[in-house]
Amino acid sequence: MKLRRRKYIEKQAKQHTLQESNVPSDNKSLSDQLTDNKEELKKLYANCSDVVFRSFFLNGKEDALLVYIDGLTQVEEIDDNVLAPLMKKTYAEQGSVRELLKKKVAVASVTEVETYTNCVSEISVGNPVVILEGSSTGFSLGLAKPETRAISEPSSESVVRGPREGFVESLHVNRALLRRKIRSPQLKMETIEIGTYTKTTVIISYVSGLADETLIKEVRNRVARVEIDGVLDSGVLEEFIEDYPYSPFPQVLTTERPDVAAGSLLEGRVVILVDGTPFVMIAPVSLYSFLQASEDYYMRFIMSTLIRWLRYAFLVISLLLPSFYVAVITFHQEMVPTALLISMAASREQLPFPALIEALIMEVTFEALREAGIRLPKQIGAAVSIVGALVIGESAVTAGIVSAPMVIVVALTGIASFTIPRYSQAIALRMLRFPMIILAGTLGILGIMLGIIAIVIHLSTLRSFGVPYLSPMAPMKSGEMKDTLARAPWWKLNARPHFTGAYNEHRQSASQKPNPGKGEE
Amino acid sequence: MALQLRKMLQKGMSIAVLVPLLSMTFLLTGCWDRTELNDLAIVTAVAIDKAEGSGITLTLQFANPSQMGGQQGSEGGGGSGKKPTITKQAEGETIFEAMSFIQQQLSRNIFWGHNQALIIGKEVAKEGVQPYVDFFAHHPDPRLRSYVYVSEGKAAEVLRLLPQLEPSSGDIARELAKLKTGMSVTIKELLQMLNSDAGSAALPKVLPIFEENEKGGLQITGTAVFKNEKMIGSIDEEVTRGVLWLRDEIHLAAVKLSPDNTEGFISFNLIRSHTKLVPKIENGIWEMQVNIVAEDDIVENQTNLQLTDPQIIQQLEELLGEKVEERIYMALNDVQQELKTDILGFADAFHRKYPAEWDAVEDDWEEKFLEVKVTINSKVYIKRLGMSVAPQGVPKEEVKRTE
Numbered sequence: 001m002k003l004r005r006r007k008y009i010e011k012q013a014k015q016h017t018l019q020e021s022n023v024p025s026d027n028k029s030l031s032d033q034l035t036d037n038k039e040e041l042k043k044l045y046a047n048c049s050d051v052v053f054r055s056f057f058l059n060g061k062e063d064a065l066l067v068y069i070d071g072l073t074q075v076e077e078i079d080d081n082v083l084a085p086l087m088k089k090t091y092a093e094q095g096s097v098r099e100l101l102k103k104k105v106a107v108a109s110v111t112e113v114e115t116y117t118n119c120v121s122e123i124s125v126g127n128p129v130v131i132l133e134g135s136s137t138g139f140s141l142g143l144a145k146p147e148t149r150a151i152s153e154p155s156s157e158s159v160v161r162g163p164r165e166g167f168v169e170s171l172h173v174n175r176a177l178l179r180r181k182i183r184s185p186q187l188k189m190e191t192i193e194i195g196t197y198t199k200t201t202v203i204i205s206y207v208s209g210l211a212d213e214t215l216i217k218e219v220r221n222r223v224a225r226v227e228i229d230g231v232l233d234s235g236v237l238e239e240f241i242e243d244y245p246y247s248p249f250p251q252v253l254t255t256e257r258p259d260v261a262a263g264s265l266l267e268g269r270v271v272i273l274v275d276g277t278p279f280v281m282i283a284p285v286s287l288y289s290f291l292q293a294s295e296d297y298y299m300r301f302i303m304s305t306l307i308r309w310l311r312y313a314f315l316v317i318s319l320l321l322p323s324f325y326v327a328v329i330t331f332h333q334e335m336v337p338t339a340l341l342i343s344m345a346a347s348r349e350q351l352p353f354p355a356l357i358e359a360l361i362m363e364v365t366f367e368a369l370r371e372a373g374i375r376l377p378k379q380i381g382a383a384v385s386i387v388g389a390l391v392i393g394e395s396a397v398t399a400g401i402v403s404a405p406m407v408i409v410v411a412l413t414g415i416a417s418f419t420i421p422r423y424s425q426a427i428a429l430r431m432l433r434f435p436m437i438i439l440a441g442t443l444g445i446l447g448i449m450l451g452i453i454a455i456v457i458h459l460s461t462l463r464s465f466g467v468p469y470l471s472p473m474a475p476m477k478s479g480e481m482k483d484t485l486a487r488a489p490w491w492k493l494n495a496r497p498h499f500t501g502a503y504n505e506h507r508q509s510a511s512q513k514p515n516p517g518k519g520e521e
Numbered sequence: 522m523a524l525q526l527r528k529m530l531q532k533g534m535s536i537a538v539l540v541p542l543l544s545m546t547f548l549l550t551g552c553w554d555r556t557e558l559n560d561l562a563i564v565t566a567v568a569i570d571k572a573e574g575s576g577i578t579l580t581l582q583f584a585n586p587s588q589m590g591g592q593q594g595s596e597g598g599g600g601s602g603k604k605p606t607i608t609k610q611a612e613g614e615t616i617f618e619a620m621s622f623i624q625q626q627l628s629r630n631i632f633w634g635h636n637q638a639l640i641i642g643k644e645v646a647k648e649g650v651q652p653y654v655d656f657f658a659h660h661p662d663p664r665l666r667s668y669v670y671v672s673e674g675k676a677a678e679v680l681r682l683l684p685q686l687e688p689s690s691g692d693i694a695r696e697l698a699k700l701k702t703g704m705s706v707t708i709k710e711l712l713q714m715l716n717s718d719a720g721s722a723a724l725p726k727v728l729p730i731f732e733e734n735e736k737g738g739l740q741i742t743g744t745a746v747f748k749n750e751k752m753i754g755s756i757d758e759e760v761t762r763g764v765l766w767l768r769d770e771i772h773l774a775a776v777k778l779s780p781d782n783t784e785g786f787i788s789f790n791l792i793r794s795h796t797k798l799v800p801k802i803e804n805g806i807w808e809m810q811v812n813i814v815a816e817d818d819i820v821e822n823q824t825n826l827q828l829t830d831p832q833i834i835q836q837l838e839e840l841l842g843e844k845v846e847e848r849i850y851m852a853l854n855d856v857q858q859e860l861k862t863d864i865l866g867f868a869d870a871f872h873r874k875y876p877a878e879w880d881a882v883e884d885d886w887e888e889k890f891l892e893v894k895v896t897i898n899s900k901v902y903i904k905r906l907g908m909s910v911a912p913q914g915v916p917k918e919e920v921k922r923t924e
Contacts, residue, residue, distance in 0.1 A: 246537060330555045333563075334634030334664065341563065341635060342688070345586035348558045355557060435544075441555070 028116050034063050034133040041067060044120060051123070058086055063133035067119075072126030074145045081106045082130070082141060101130075101139055109142030124199060148173050154256035154278070156423065159295045166256045171201050171275035174258075178205060178271070181262035186210075192223055194237070198230035202237065203273040205261075210268040210496070210504050218465055219270045219283065234274040234281050241272075241283075243463045248431055250424035251464040253282040253289050260294045267497050268504070270465075284465035284499055286472070288484050290425035291315065296487050304487035311419055318416035319429045319455075323440035323448050325409045326359045331444030347403040356441030358402055362410040363433065365392060370414070467499045489513075562629040565606060566691030567667075568676035569653050570642035572612045577645060577653065579619035580610045580677040581631065582691055589688045604735075606689040608680045616656040633662035638694035639669045639708060640727065642676035646745060646752035651715065657708045665709040668698040670727040671745040671752065682729045683736050693739045694727065701772040703741040703761050715750055718868035718879075719886065722747040723764065726755060748862045756855050763852020766845065767811060767865045769796035776817070778840050783921065785823025789841060792816040792904060798870040802878055807892060809867055811849065813899040817841060819907045825915045827922040828906045842899040849897055863890045 031037050038053065045051040054066040064086070068078065085104040101110060113119045113129060119138055122129055126144030147170070154166030167174045175189060190204045202223060206216050222241040231237055234254060242251045255261055256278050261271045264282045272281040282289075291311050296304040328335055329344060336344065351358065369388040373381045393411070396402045413433070420426040432455065439447030462469035472480035480497055482488035491512040495505060568580040588605045609626055613619030624631055639657065641650055657663045672679050682690045698705035704725040706714070714722035724745045731737040743757045744764065756764065765771040774791035794815035801808040819828060819837075826833050856864060868886055872879040882889045912920060 329558045333556070333558065333561060333632060334662075338565075338635045338637065338692075339688075341558075342584050342586050342589050345558050345561070345563065345584070346589060349587045351559065354555075356555075444555075 029114055030116065030119065030131065030136045030138055032134055032136040034065055034131060037131050037138075038065055040116060041119070044116070054083075056083060056087055058132060065131045066128055067123055067131070068128035068143075069123060069126060072145055072147075073128050074143045077107075077143050078128055078141075082128070082143075105141065107141045107143060111140045111142075113138040113140050121199060146170060146172065151177070157255065157257050157260070157294070157421070159293070159298070162295050162298045163257070163259045165258060167258060167261075167273075167278035167280060169276055169278055171203065171273060174273050174278070174280065175203060175205075177258040178261060178265075178273075181258055182207065182265060187265065190220065192220075194223070194226050195228060195230045198232070198276075200231040201275040202231070205265065205271045205273060207265050207268070210266065211270055212268065212499065212503060215268075215270060215284070215465060215499065219272065222465075223272065231274060231276075233277045234272065234279045237272070237274055238281055243465065244461075247458065247462055248428040249287070249459065249462060249469070250290070250422070250428065251283070251285070251462065251469070253285040253422065254279045254424065255282060256280075257294055263294065263297070266507070268499060284463075284467035286464065286467065287425075287459060287469050288473070290422040291420065293421040297490075301487050301489040308485075308487060311421070314416040314419040315429065318413055318420065318426070319433060319436065320448065320452075321413050321416065322359050322363060322409055322433060323436040323451070324445075325406070326355050326437055327440035327444045327448055330355050330441060344403075344405050347405055350400045351403055352401065354441075355406075356437065358406055359409075359437050359441070360434070362392070362402055362406055363413075363437065366410050366414055367430065471499075472497075556630060556632075560629050561632040562627050563632050563634075564636045565689045566638040566640065566680050566694065567636060568640040568642065568672070568680045569616070569645050570676050571644040571648070574612075576612055576614040577616070577619060578610060578612050578677065579616055579623065580608055580680050581620070581623055582606050582608050582680040582689060583627075584635075584689060604683055606680075606683065606691075608677070610677065616653060617660070633660070634664060636663050636667045637689075637691035638698075639667050640672050640676040640679045640694070641669065641724070642672055643674065643745075643752070645676075646671045646724075646747070649751045650711075650747070651750040654708065654711060654715070658712055663708075665712075666707050668695055669706050669708055669711050669724055670694055671724045673726055673728040673742060679727060679729045679739065681735060682731065682739070683734075684738060685732075685736055686738075690729070690739060697727075697739060697741055698725070701765075701770065703758065704744050704765070704770070714864075715747075717866075718872050718883070719863035719866075719890075720749050721862045721864050722750070723864040725761075744864075746856070746860050746862050746864055748860075753862065754860045756852070756860070759848070760852045760855045763848045763850075764856060764864065766794070766796060766813065766849050767798075767852065769794075771796075776841060776844055778837065778844060780824065780826065780836065780840060783824040783826060786821070787819060787824060787826070787837065788821035789817040789903070790820045792818055798866065800867070800871045800874045802871075802875055806894060807871070807889065808894045808896065809870070811895060811897045813845065813849075813897065813901075815841075815845065815899070815901045816904045817901055818905045819903060822907070822909075822912050825912050825919050825921050827911060827920050829910045830922045833922065834903050834906075838901050838903055841901040841903070845899050845901065846897045853895055857891060857893070857895075861887065861891060863887075867893060 031040070038055075042053065050070045052066075052068055052070050054068075056064050056066065058064040066078070066082070068075075082105055085106070111122070111127075113122055114137055119129055119131075119140075122140035127140045128143055129138045129140050131138040149168055151165050151168055151173070153164045157166075165177065167177060178189075179187065184207070186208045188206055188208050192202045192204065194200050194202050204216070204219055204223060206219075219241070223237070226237060226240045228236070228240070238250075238252050238254070239245060244251065253264075261280050261282060265271055269282050269284065272283070274280070291308065296308065299307075329348070333341060348355075353361065365388075369384065369392075372384050372388075376384055392402075393407055397404050397407060417426045417430050420429065432451075436448060436451045439451045441447075443450065460468070460470055460474055468475060471477060472484055477498065479495055483493060483497070491508075491514070494508055494510050496503060496507045498505075563584045563586070564581050565584050566582040568582075570578040570580065572578045583606060585603065585605055585607055588603045609623045611619045611622035611626070613622060620631060639654075641653070645653065654669075657665070657667070670679070679690055679694070684690050684693050687693045687696060697703075698707075704723055706722075706724050711722060711724065724747065726742045726745050728740050728742045729737060730740055741758070743755050744761045745752050745755045747753065762771065762774065771791065771794055774789075774794075776789045776791070777786040778789070779786050794813060797812045799810040799812060801810060822828060828834065853865075856862065863886065867890060868879075
């Protein structure tokens with residue numbers, strides 16, 4: 001047994017060190033023979049039809065090589081600003097190659113590459129690389145083509161009032177969007193490359209002086225230890241850097257909105273941007289972060305406070321309503337007002353299933369409908385929801401398969417879960433609803449209490465990057481209640497939220513409550 | 522067990538495997554006390570009558586949900602001829618015995634949790650209610666907030682009645698009790714009355730009035746007076762209202778007055794009242810001062826009195842006070858002198874204020890109660906004159922006012 005396990009571990013370890021097979025793993029330097037370089041690069045890019053090798057004569061006589069990937073590079077720019085000036089015969093003076101490039105190539109960013117690894121990574125990004133005969137230094141020109149879609153309103157987080165721009169798939173646009181929100185040089189962006197094959201750029205962004213140093217270090221460590229073949233979305237990375245990977249609750253907040261990311265940065269959080277996805281990650285967060293929408297801070301504070309209370313109420317409903325209903329009608333019939341009980345009894349008179357089974361059938365059907373609605377094309381999605389609503393809401397009741405109160409309960413639960421602004425949190429609660437229903441159907445309200453206790457215990461052990469998940473409620477931070485229980489007016493939110501360690505306490509000067517004079521009398 | 526668990530964990534079995542395994546134990550419980558809603562026979566009212574031989578006849582009224590509420594009910598409605606409530610009867614020495622006989626006739630579990638009313642037959646009431654109310658205090662299912670009535674005839678008749686407005690006669694009984702036109706007593710209050718110092722109780726009497734076939738309504742016809750858990754007599758509705766004034770339970774009171782030198786009446790509607798019993802023992806004379814403060818609205822004026830006149834209002838207030846006192850004295854006469862039963866709460870009032878003296882008379886309270894001298898001080902305020910202040914349809918010169 002032991003032996004087998006050890007073998008297994010060894011096997012795992014072998015597989016664990018991922019390597020691209022044909023890339024020179026050591027930092028092999030470029031040769032000063034152009035033909036060698038060309039051969040080596042061609043070997044690396046064998047069978048890559050999109051890689052272009054363009055040989056040309058520098059100054060009419062010296063051999064030179066230009067390598068780029070078609071589609072990733074601005075070919076017109078290469079033509080006008082690189083090939084044309086370099087190939088012209090007009091200059092005669094000799095100088096170093098470096099000087100030559102300085103004088104003749106009108107490109108903003110030129111970097112020297114000395115190893116094949118660097119060379120390949122520059123080419124992969126889209127930067128054309130020029131290698132000259134007799135020089136072991138190549139030049140990478142910053143002429144990558146920014147392929148990006150237009151900035152549009154984020155579909156997963158729409159607002160009535162607030163900025164309408166959303167992150168897009170390309171990292172440099174996202175980075176710029178953040179920089180536009182926070183112009184201070186204190187906004188730092190550290191780059192890490194993850195993915196042996198995808199070579200995805202990941203940016204850890206924070207405001208230096210606001211974010212706690214230990215937090216930044218922790219994020220850096222957690223991201224840097226990820227070793228994977230590819231990162232296609234921030235969701236992949238998220239599972240690697242969570243505190244409690246088995247928890248149903250998300251411990252990292254994802255957003256498509258630059259204003260949410262910027263707001264979090266100003267609160268001293270760390271934002272992680274991943275190339276290729278509009279979803280950026282924010283950490284650390286607490287349970288309450290998932291119940292706040294960006295609009296809370298743009299609407300009038302009374303309204304925001306009421307809406308927060310509404311969300312808290314509907315959070316409870318989305319988790320407990322079906323289980324409470326099942327518990328009451330199978331175990332605690334005396335709790336219901338008589339008239340209500342009789343009308344519920346009337347609707348259940350001819351039903352074939354016990355309440356527990358009925359609730360499970362309906363909830364599963366609801367989840368299936370929701371899933372079908374998301375995956376299908378938009379036009380068909382609407383049809384599905386109509387059919388679903390008609391079939392389940394109307395026909396199933398008429399046919400006597402489910403009762404009308406159960407349909408109301410399921411529908412209300414569905415609506416309740418949609419009031420939670422963050423999808424990842426809503427889905428966690430939706431999932432927990434099922435064990436709760438089973439508990440309620442087997443043990444009644446006692447079972448519900450057991451379930452609640454288990455969930456609360458779990459929530460209080462959870463941490464997001466070291467910050468307790470239930471903070472500022474547990475541990476209690478009375479100063480932060482005004483942005484948790486309520487949403488205090490902006491001129492009251494003087495203190496910055498506090499997660500760990502030392503922090504920059506004041507976010508604005510106190511006593512800014514507007515107090516205009518009543519005019520001359 | 523714990524050791525094994527730890528071993529399993531060490532062998533690499535993760536929590537993710539253990540949780541589903543452990544959660545399977547929930548299936549072992551088998552939901553043993555689960556009852557589906559459509560397996561319940563919901564009791565809406567209970568009636569206890571004297572059986573022909575020994576023991577009692579228990580009648581239970583069940584809600585018939587398919588005829589009572591919800592969509593299905595309105596569809597079948599009157600056409601199908603099904604009744605919204607059904608009644609079942611059985612005899613037994615105890616309530617539980619009779620109930621188990623009823624259970625044998627039913628396909629569903631008898632569920633007491635929504636019992637609205639307990640109707641006690643007159644004959645049972647006369648023999649004593651104590652053996653039967655115990656079930657309602659003892660058994661965990663029936664609720665103590667059900668209202669208790671004594672029926673004029675057979676209690677089962679009340680349950681057989683199909684009401685016109687409410688879904689069941691049990692519901693009417695509850696709604697009548699809530700209106701508080703007469704006594705309104707829950708099982709809990711009945712138990713408290715029976716255990717009080719006076720040991721007497723008062724329960725509203727109810728009479729079913731059948732109008733067509735089984736349809737009809739219920740009427741409260743007064744109050745049954747109990748002494749030591751046995752019904753010894755009854756008082757009519759008017760006297761009951763006097764008792765309610767004394768017990769500080771009056772909520773609805775329509776009083777009419779005909780002041781001197783005028784024709785017609787003025788009607789008053791009681792807004793609120795407060796009665797305070799102040800016991801006094803002076804020179805061995807037991808006295809009870811009843812202080813009543815009440816507020817009334819004028820809702821009707823048939824006379825030619827100008828109501829905006831403060832002096833007229835003052836006169837009316839005095840007259841109203843007298844009227845209330847008159848009613849209370851009438852009730853006192855019936856209860857104290859004829860029925861000789863303290864259902865007014867005097868015993869508790871004396872006990873609280875004069876515990877030592879009380880101890881001395883505790884055993885002969887029945888005689889002592891007859892000697893208690895009662896004085897009534899009432900103060901009635903007329904708060905609002907109503908929407909029209911001048912008498913309607915009376916020529917201006919005939920409107921009467923004090924000069």
